[in-house]
Amino acid sequence: MIYILRHGLDDERFIGGWSNVELVEEGIEQVKRTIEFMKKHQIVFDRIYSSDIKRAKETAQLVSDAYHIPIELQPCLRELDKGLLTGMPKEKAEALFPDFVGDVGINTSYPEGESMLNLYRRQKEVLEWIMGLEKCLIVTHRGPINMYYFHLNNVPLTNDKNCFGVTHASLHELDSKQKVLRKIYEPKERMES
Secondary structure (H helix, E strand, O other), X not given: OEXXXXXXXXXXXXXXXXXXXXXXXXHHHHHHHHHHHHHHOOOOOOEEEEOOOHHXXXXXXXXXXXHOOOEEEOHHHOOOOOHHHOOOEHHHHHHHOHHHOOOOOOOOOOOOOOOHHHHHHHHXXXXXXXXXXXXXXXXXXXXXXXXXXXXXXXOOOOOOOOOOOOOOOOEEEEXXXXXXXXXXXXXXXXXXX
């Protein structure tokens, strides 16, 4: 089985994409809860492949520490390249690039970046690579995971980031033989006791 994990919450005051924004404390806690779920349900894997973007690497490192499995960084697992907006404070991006904050058309490329359609095409090749793997964990971003859902479900591409419920630190199970991807865990807020 192949498992795909979205990184934990990062500092959302900045534009993501290929930015090296770190996980915030809540994001670290989300990942720890996902690891607890994986351990409780005896989810095992032999390899960890991670996007080389900081928030994904930090997420992968938490899993690596818990499972004692080294990480192999894979730039192909990166999020949508938001070009000049990458890592920019959202307020500044809204002032400088108002047409690129919020919903952007699937064919519209970010200045010096890529479009959603570019990401869709790029991740199709990555998905083919992933489908050839076994017993591994992929640590990546919402964009790539959404693209896997679009491809595997033959759903037309949209710019709705939330259509498949790929929340922070959510865990998805990919059955490569059946070509089925499904979310199996999403960390919730801890209840105060």
